[in-house]
Amino acid sequence: MDGKDAxxxxxxxxxxxxxxxxxxxxxxxxxxxxxxLFWVLSGVVFLQFVTRYILNDSLAWTEEIAGYLLMVLCxxxxxxxARRGSHIAVEVFVLMLPAGARRYAYMLADVLTVxxxxxxxFLCFQVAQAMQFQPMIVxxxxxxxxxxxxxxxxxxxxxxxxxxxxxxARRA
Amino acid sequence: xxxxxxxxxxxxxxxxxxxxxALGGASLIYVxxxxxxxxxxxxxxxxxxxxxxxxxxxxxxxxxxSLMNSAGITERIYSFALALVGWLRGGLGHVNVVxxxxxxxxxxxxVADAGGLGNIEIKAMKDHGYPLPFAVGLTGASSTIGxxxxxxxxxxxxxxxxxxxxxxxxxxxxxxxxxxxxTLMCWVAFVSHRQGFKRDAAFSVATLGRTGKRAFLPMMxxxxxxxxxTTGAFxxxxxxxxxxxxxxxxxxxxxxxxxxxxxxxxxxxxLETTAIVLLIVAAASIFGWLVTTTRVTEQVATWVLAITxxxxxxxxxxxxxxxxxxxxxxxxxxxxxxxxxxxxxMLAIGVDPVHFGLIMVxxxxxxxxxPPVGMVxxxxxxxxxxxxxxxxxACAPFLIPLFICLGLVTYxxxxxxxxxxxxxx
Numbered sequence: 001m002d003g004k005d006a007x008x009x010x011x012x013x014x015x016x017x018x019x020x021x022x023x024x025x026x027x028x029x030x031x032x033x034x035x036x037l038f039w040v041l042s043g044v045v046f047l048q049f050v051t052r053y054i055l056n057d058s059l060a061w062t063e064e065i066a067g068y069l070l071m072v073l074c075x076x077x078x079x080x081x082a083r084r085g086s087h088i089a090v091e092v093f094v095l096m097l098p099a100g101a102r103r104y105a106y107m108l109a110d111v112l113t114v115x116x117x118x119x120x121x122f123l124c125f126q127v128a129q130a131m132q133f134q135p136m137i138v139x140x141x142x143x144x145x146x147x148x149x150x151x152x153x154x155x156x157x158x159x160x161x162x163x164x165x166x167x168x169a170r171r172a
Numbered sequence: 173x174x175x176x177x178x179x180x181x182x183x184x185x186x187x188x189x190x191x192x193x194a195l196g197g198a199s200l201i202y203v204x205x206x207x208x209x210x211x212x213x214x215x216x217x218x219x220x221x222x223x224x225x226x227x228x229x230x231x232x233x234x235x236x237x238s239l240m241n242s243a244g245i246t247e248r249i250y251s252f253a254l255a256l257v258g259w260l261r262g263g264l265g266h267v268n269v270v271x272x273x274x275x276x277x278x279x280x281x282x283v284a285d286a287g288g289l290g291n292i293e294i295k296a297m298k299d300h301g302y303p304l305p306f307a308v309g310l311t312g313a314s315s316t317i318g319x320x321x322x323x324x325x326x327x328x329x330x331x332x333x334x335x336x337x338x339x340x341x342x343x344x345x346x347x348x349x350x351x352x353x354x355t356l357m358c359w360v361a362f363v364s365h366r367q368g369f370k371r372d373a374a375f376s377v378a379t380l381g382r383t384g385k386r387a388f389l390p391m392m393x394x395x396x397x398x399x400x401x402t403t404g405a406f407x408x409x410x411x412x413x414x415x416x417x418x419x420x421x422x423x424x425x426x427x428x429x430x431x432x433x434x435x436x437x438x439x440x441x442x443l444e445t446t447a448i449v450l451l452i453v454a455a456a457s458i459f460g461w462l463v464t465t466t467r468v469t470e471q472v473a474t475w476v477l478a479i480t481x482x483x484x485x486x487x488x489x490x491x492x493x494x495x496x497x498x499x500x501x502x503x504x505x506x507x508x509x510x511x512x513x514x515x516x517x518m519l520a521i522g523v524d525p526v527h528f529g530l531i532m533v534x535x536x537x538x539x540x541x542x543p544p545v546g547m548v549x550x551x552x553x554x555x556x557x558x559x560x561x562x563x564x565x566a567c568a569p570f571l572i573p574l575f576i577c578l579g580l581v582t583y584x585x586x587x588x589x590x591x592x593x594x595x596x597x
Contacts, residue, residue, distance in 0.1 A: 077447025
């Protein structure tokens with residue numbers, strides 16, 4: 001032992017970490033939308049868990065609804081990531097370019113990304129319309145509701161990706 | 173026509189669009205050019221790809237891990253680990269590994285482990301006179317245990333993509349994960365002996381009992397999760413939701429460390445990570461489907477088997493290939509893209525899908541410690557204040573014990589498959 005108590009070090013470091021005040025989270029509308037969807041989803045999955053173990057028979061609608069909520073959450077959450085520019089990309093090759101060319105590479109990537117999201121919005125509109133009279137499996141609600149939710153996420157994604165791309169083009 | 177799918181994908185990927193956009197965009201271009209399917213199939217497949225019960229586990233595993241990290245329990249776990257192994261030579265090095273093993277039982281990603289624990293692990297070791305590169309390298313290496321020991325996000329993705337039981341994959345990870353910890357501890361003992369590191373605590377049963385009691389409630393999370401899932405009592409999704417609510421209970425009722433702001437932040441971070449992963453899975457499900465219908469994967473298998481039919485040689489080639497891919501591609505992206513391509517090959521040489529899952533995930537975890545794209549390296553550089561190059565050099569020696577583990581996992585299938593066959597007969 002070198003004099004200093006290692007346990008005290010851990011207590012000290014943990015206290016220092018806890019003392020840092022929690023900064024207010026940077027929350028946009030899609031963040032709150034996802035926040036609500038997620039906690040509703042937690043409730044639904046928890047209900048299923050409880051009914052399976054206590055009543056020995058899970059409520060049939062919980063599994064289906066949970067799946068749909070996750071589908072919508074995937075796209076609203078992707079809008080969150082698009083706003084922060086945190087979607088995973090392979091940037092090694094772009095970073096190898098000289099600064100001038102890199103700027104155009106970023107612009108090209110952003111334009112293609114926004115175009116892809118935009119096309120997905122359009123395709124989602126088509127799917128939602130096609131699903132108008134198709135009911136869900138257990139619950140008697142048209143499946144199009146899920147696709148309208150996804151479309152909302154996609155529209156937000158497109159807008160956020162465009163804003164992110166514009167900001168990056170200006171910065172460079 | 174098939175070439176178009178791959179050329180478009182690689183082209184988009186290299187331009188630097190998000191991986192999900194490269195996968196989905198290439199699929200869209202292929203569907204358009206081929207003209208056999210309506211383009212809306214791309215979106216429909218993407219959305220349907222996310223609608224799976226096992227994928228529901230992902231947000232809850234991420235959530236429970238970050239909740240446990242922010243609920244002020246880190247110090248309790250470390251004090252317990254210190255009482256357990258701190259009396260060994262190079263004590264805090266061993267504590268680093270044991271702490272990571274315990275947290276591995278609560279969290280599912282290496283990146284979360286390196287980010288959440290790296291700070292306290294590295295600072296404590298530095299305070300007690302360990303060389304900074306040793307602390308940084310060890311923290312990086314021990315963070316790769318996280319996704320091997322259940323719960324594990326990469327394993328969930330592998331299970332969904334390969335249509336393999338996630339429960340079995342989880343059970344298969346337990347023994348290799350503990351083996352990795354043991355190998356790393358041997359490495360720490362070896363370095364400590366050579367460099368003359370000291371012991372950092374005296375062994376005492378009283379301290380062990382006291383710290384053990386303080387760490388008891390948090391320790392129940394890994395016990396419940398790992399125990400419940402490997403025995404098949406809980407499905408991974410149920411275990412994940414139970415762990416999330418247990419962590420919420422600890423944070424709000426027992427320790428009262430979780431604030432509303434903290435909850436909002438943790439939820440937002442969880443959802444961002446979840447969505448990034450799920451969007452890749454969504455796009456990979458249309459891409460993978462198109463790849464399978466083109467039968468190109470069978471051609472890949474035939475092509476490799478023309479070089480050699482020896483299973484050990486094929487496994488060696490696949491390992492080398494995965495290590496190279498792991499240098500450039502992020503874990504989840506690599507799994508979603510490569511599972512449909514490599515699975516037929518593995519089945520052709522008679523490798524169990526569960527065994528292959530372990531091989532693949534371990535390879536990609538090692539990739540997190542190698543440049544140019546090493547997520548863990550970036551995090552450790554930020555946490556420790558070392559430069560990226562210095563972090564890289566610090567992690568390099570620890571690749572030796574990790575490669576030893578990779579060799580064992582690859583060529584000793586009965587070690588990997590013993591527990592899952594016991595539990596899921």
